Amino acid sequence: MAIHSISMLLSDVLHEWTLSPEYVSLLEKAIAGFEEIQQEQKKGQHPFLDSVYKSDDLIFIGEIAHKWCQDFKTLVVLGTGGSSLGAQTLCALKQSVFHQTSSCRVLFMDNIDPHTFESLFSSLDFQKTGFLAISKSGTTAETLCQLLTVLPRYTLPEMKKHIFILTEPKLSPLRQIAEQYGLECFDHPLGVGGRFSVFANVGLLPSAIAGIDIKRVRQGACQVLDNPLSALEGAVLTVMAAYKGYSQNVLMPYIDRLYYFTFWFRQLWAESLGKKGQGTTPLNALGTVDQHSQLQLYLDGPRDKFFTLICTNVQQKGMKVEIPQGIKDLDYFSQKTMGDLMIAEQRATAETLMNKKCPTRIFSIPELNEEVMGELLMYYMLETMIAAKLLNINAFDQPAVEEGKILTRTYLKGN
Incomplete structure (x- = not known):
């Protein structure tokens, strides 16, 4: 084999x-x-399979990565599950605790442990840091919570230079935040689940910043x-x-x-x-x-x-x-x-x-x-x-976890 x-x-x-x-x-x-x-696939399903044969979007991803490497010393990716693990996998080829090849280090915050986040904030130079919040649905509670703690760190003009969003092109809390504050918002490809998104901008944009040859x-x-x-x-x-x-x-x-x-x-x-x-x-x-x-x-x-x-x-x-x-x-x-x-x-x-x-x-x-x-x-x-x-x-859904998401919001509301 x-x-x-x-x-x-x-x-x-x-x-x-x-x-x-x-x-x-x-x-x-x-x-x-x-x-x-x-x-x-011919009927338009599984677009993540089609994406690997394309190269036109790689030019745009490369341009964004080049600009961010000039603007920031650190990029913090806010996201969890499929919005984070694929990019972490690719970035590990070029960076570790001891080493990095890019001028901009990519950090992944995929949990909401208060101690970890406070430690991160105390270590960052916010004027040399960019944040990329990724959520397919735009409703992921953990990612929204993370982002809402970052926003107050910047003035409104600074937000537009330091905070970026990647989510599906449809109405959601995350996209509403982007529109309200005028943040640059990249479209998460429709019909691509997070765990299958590593070959899309979700996985490739952070990876390009870390110095990965995303075409290869x-x-x-x-x-x-x-x-x-x-x-x-x-x-x-x-x-x-x-x-x-x-x-x-x-x-x-x-x-x-x-x-x-x-x-x-x-x-x-x-x-x-x-x-x-x-x-x-x-x-x-x-x-x-x-x-x-x-x-x-x-x-x-x-x-x-x-x-x-x-x-x-x-x-x-x-x-x-x-x-x-x-x-x-x-x-x-x-x-x-x-x-x-x-x-x-x-x-x-x-x-x-x-x-x-x-x-x-x-x-x-x-x-x-x-x-x-x-x-x-x-x-x-x-x-x-x-x-x-x-x-x-069906490999592409996860119906059993929805109950927990609903209960989480209920408990936060105090009901």
């Missing part, structure tokens, strides 16, 4: 599944499901859509896992820059498939860290987990390990680098899972860059959409 630049290895357990009549039958249904998606991100996504078989096969395996009682779907990359990707995946999988008593629970982990916190459970706990590891070749990369004289039992580090240890741990975890007969697949990538990230994002979108087809689920 392979995506354009990503190879996949299946454990013996999964390989045996691919030889079964059940797999063949489900794969036929998956192919039919993809054809349905293509027909739906879309090019990577196109590779998957043009060669979808691997994603279809992956969807079949995940659905078979659910049918066989593997109720948890573990994603464990051995790359720090994929940390936020695992959270993006978690929302995509849970919110798209957790309906009608169906779906599997996504669990995000990070190698090697979670070898020291989760691996015991994975190996010796309930046999209810389907595993995906994402690995890359870092052999002889990173800093060389220097062994002090006179220290015993460190000979295994001789002539080794930090990357060599990472390779050994990747291999050891994969082999241990396979030896325990855990259903495991391994994605191997030569290098993590914008194009490969685009492939990974689209692969998981397509795998999720096809899994929904196989489960007879």
